[in-house]
Amino acid sequence: xxxxxxxxxxxxxxxxxxxxxxxxxxxxxxxxxxxxxxxxxxxxxxxxxxxxxxxxxxxxxxxxxxxxxxxxxxxxxxxxxxxxxxxxxxxxxxxxxxxxxxxxxxxxxxxxxxxxxxxxxxxxxxxxxxxxxxxxxxxxxxxxxxxxxxxxxxxxxxxxxxxxxxxxxxxxxxxxxxxxxxxxxxxxxxxxxxxxxxxxxxxxxxxxxxxxxxxxxxxxxxxxxxxxxxxxxxxxxxxxxxxxxxxxxxxxxxxxxxxxxxxxxxxxxxxxxxxxxxxxxx
Ligand code: AMP
Numbered sequence: 001x002x003x004x005x006x007x008x009x010x011x012x013x014x015x016x017x018x019x020x021x022x023x024x025x026x027x028x029x030x031x032x033x034x035x036x037x038x039x040x041x042x043x044x045x046x047x048x049x050x051x052x053x054x055x056x057x058x059x060x061x062x063x064x065x066x067x068x069x070x071x072x073x074x075x076x077x078x079x080x081x082x083x084x085x086x087x088x089x090x091x092x093x094x095x096x097x098x099x100x101x102x103x104x105x106x107x108x109x110x111x112x113x114x115x116x117x118x119x120x121x122x123x124x125x126x127x128x129x130x131x132x133x134x135x136x137x138x139x140x141x142x143x144x145x146x147x148x149x150x151x152x153x154x155x156x157x158x159x160x161x162x163x164x165x166x167x168x169x170x171x172x173x174x175x176x177x178x179x180x181x182x183x184x185x186x187x188x189x190x191x192x193x194x195x196x197x198x199x200x201x202x203x204x205x206x207x208x209x210x211x212x213x214x215x216x217x218x219x220x221x222x223x224x225x226x227x228x229x230x231x232x233x234x235x236x237x238x239x240x241x242x243x244x245x246x247x248x249x250x251x252x253x254x255x256x257x258x259x260x261x262x263x264x265x266x267x268x269x270x271x272x273x274x275x276x277x278x279x280x281x282x
Contacts, residue, residue: 001083003090007138010091014052014139022049026141026168028132031055032072032186033081036176040145041085043173052139053082054091056098061127067272072189091139098134106130107164109156116250117152117274120240120265125156132157136168144168149175149183151261151276155250175276177203183275194236195269201234202264202275209244209262210279218256218281220244231266238267247278256281 004010014024025044029037037053044051055078062068075092082090106126112118113125136144146154154172161170176184181203182196191199205227212223224242231239245252247259261278 023142026144027053030057033078034184036184050088052089058131198236199268205230206277210277213279216282240265
């Protein structure tokens, strides 16, 4: 496995691979890797000749009040995990390398980037779409891998690629969970033991909501009310958003008559957690 800190060095290495017609799979991450990230890596390796993982905690997707400075980081451990996982190249640019000058060009999706988590985190998806576009231009991957856990992010990236004719195939990977259902996240490490217990309510409520939909309940408001009651009853959990949306474009759904995704955002102790579950009506 080779590690590259600069765009030029990575491009030179990948240019040689590309000339020989080899496919490149890209897995963008912010590091502090867990089994969810490694599942993306596994898929990328299975479907491409070369697998590139980027590790970059992107400052432009964090608001000043958010957790950029306390976001967990452990580069040595991440590199060891990726080497064990058979990754070919790791791209670990510093902030200066990615943003040598203030950007005048950014990508914003309207309304997709402003709804749901975009309301809780204004500007977040513009930061994400712009850095992912930069990574696509730097790596020029054949395929890029994103987790369904960050469902709105996956939808934003798919739409950006469609809108701007970016020649990359986007692959969504199902959420990897802890044994008790909690979606794996780098931020879980910041949960106290008590918060960690409380956080289970999110995946449980999602599971129950999906079960109601799959059993034929079609009134979204009724399902959301039951889920809300379950979540707000859990001490230490502050519900920030809970929605049932069209699984393709995240449009709000009142009567569930098509595949949907149930999306939750909640603060558990000091940590903002998100989770999702897709469901099809009976
Ligand atoms: P992050 O490092 O949190 O930016 O995540 C990097 C990529 O891993 C994103 O595409 C995430 O959606 C994906 N990811 C994070 N957690 C999980 C998980 N539990 N299961 C599957 N994919 C995940």
